[in-house]
Amino acid sequence: MRIRDIIEGKKEWRAHVARVKALPQDYQIVYKEIQKYLFKVGPVELTEGTGLLSGLVDLFEEGAASGKGVLEVTGRDVAAFCDDLIKDSKTYADVYRESIDHEVYKAVNKNANKK
Template sequence: MSIRDIIEGKKKWRTLVARVKALPQDYQLVYKEIQKYLFKVGPVEIVEDVGLLEGIVELFEEGASMGKGVLEVTGSDVAAFCDELIKNS
């Protein structure tokens, strides 16, 4: 991994964090819990791939723009939602 890759990765991460901070509070809370869950139980390849987290943020942005609550987007069992993400990735 080159210095340029590291810098680009940090830029992507900061952009993602800014997008999460723009979400409604309930979405932010659930996103942080999903992130913790993925970092604990997810395979290393999934955790290192920011694309999965970006996909979650996009899903949350869409749900928030439609006026849905976060649990309407993920379902009431957020851990099962995460497990499905891991399985499908």
């Protein structure tokens, strides 16, 4: 990664954070909880730019502009809303699951070849 890419990425992130801070307080709270949730469970591509999070801010800005409460936008089950956001994305749990399967397969085949 080049220095210019890092600087550009930081500029994009700062602009993103400014958009979040401009949201109404209830939207900010829910955004931060969703962000924490997504950083814990995945998806893998979440760290590649701000695509998913930026789309979430777009959705929240639209909801706030139309006078909706944040839970009218997400629904009362915010974790289910998050899961729906990433349902087609590869998560860190998926990567870990594949790693375990790979290691078990390797170990089983290694033992089978010894016999």
